[in-house]
Amino acid sequence: MDMLVCIKQVPDTEEIKKMDPATNTLIRKGVPSIVSPYDKNALEAAVQLKEAQGGSVTVLSMGPEQAKDALKECISVGADRAVLITDSAFAGSDTLATSSILAAAIKKLGNFDLILCGKQAIDGDTGHVGPEIAEHLGLAQVTYAAKIEIKGDIIVVNKEHDDGYEVIEAKLPVVCTVVKSINEPRYATIKSKMMANKAKIEVLSAADLPDIDTAKTGLNGSPTRVLKTFAPPKRGSGLRIKEETAGESALKLVQKLVEAKLV
């Protein structure tokens, strides 16, 4: 089983607390960069499959030079090979452009039986890139995987659904996006971290991807464009209820809900 996992380096959105009122953008200064959490689950799923039945795990990321740190972290928890796509022509790409670049790189890197992504990245939050890579590569997709089993050349996935799990089968190769509950990602050891630090990260630029037309990438080549960003509308707080006892507070709440004809 040769597997490829797409990894995005993202700001730790839990640490983003403020917006710059002048520019209406998020203040990212001092906010640490991390591997997007679901991508860690995707990597862990791949490493577990490798341990069970052999094969290899390649990690691929598109981003700035510093995304090498994210890729090294992936090596420290079981990836065999790491590739970074970095080029100013790709900066600001929307999901259509991003996925076309990732797909072109995947084609160049080899024939993979399974391509894994996170269900969504925690900054852009779209969840588009997995299905779009599948489309560019002409492969089947299974999204929201909470469990993956491989039986010969068939993948069996428990796909998260509204009120349960769909069991979906498909013939490999397949693109699969994973949810958090699929596994508990392992931690690196001091030794594996040291090894990963020395690992070589392969780098691809636009020149290495001749299939990609740079007129269709980056901020200007993307079909969607962010017109403006702004702070989320604040919901004002309403009535505070704190009576003598909790029971009285509860009665007051019921009274208010009844008055407002809500129940």
Next chain:
Amino acid sequence: MDLKDYKNVWVFIETARGEVRNVGLELLNQGRVLAGANNEKLVAVIIGKDLDAAAKTVTAYGADEVILVEGEEYKDYNTDGYTNAMVKLSEKYKPAAILFGGTIQGRDLAPRISCRLKTGCTADCTDLAVNAETGDIEWTRPAFGGSIMATIVCSQTRPQVGTVRPGVFKKAQPDDSKTASIIREEIRTPAEEIRTKLVDFIKSAEEAGVKLEEAEIVVSGGRGLGKPENFAIIKELADVLGGAVGASRAAVDAGWISPLRQVGQTGKTVGPKIYFACGISGAVQHLAGMSSSKIIVAINKDPEAPIFDVADFGVVGDLFEVIPVLIEEFKKIKAS
């Protein structure tokens, strides 16, 4: 691509076992506003099997035109078949925009279709408007876990595609006297082109009852519950009110309740009439999934908890003392 060739607003109608899901009806109501702004038609598109009842429903909810693609291969949702049908329809009729529900199905399907059509897709929108000058749709969506809102346009390619959160827009009042033209399109997808097969459905035992995303009342519990057994009072309150049970990620991570019940950035998005947050602090990632609720009730013993900043009714108190009284009172109201 000549943008002027592209007209009308399409709403993809998601069905579950032949039943139209709410989000499609909500989008018809907002789609009407978008279509009206450009003097265009509002079209409902339904893919599946035996769709006559669904066609009637969307007509009553205001579609001018209904396009149906029926076939055995569309009985269960599958990415390949539905993509093939939608792409063929889009190439034939050239809609200006296609709206999908931001559901598990919609978020699987919309990017696949937009990618094949080489156009843009905006994810998980919470507001839609039309730019008066250009006629482009302005898609507004939260990003970075709800810390920022972005307004996005897709001005150079058509159709404009996007997914929209359930519960953000309200349904219209249905009117059975309305009529629509019904178009039946014969589009086949050969079996070998459908590469995924639904072989089973594992219904989670906890998932019986009202569907979280469609519920009018949601009662959610968080870490403040302390232990798994205590979800029983959340369940009881939800039952009395005919609502669904939700949870914060802390409660899910602790293993107290199924991940399918998680509300928030990385869980489900709900927009009920009343949302009860019990023992939930109100982290931005949680708010991202429930802030479009009409009324938010918070029960928390910490008066400083951020959930109170968004609550319409904020009860400061111990949930183990407050909720049993609520259950008793609602039972009385129900009985009377």
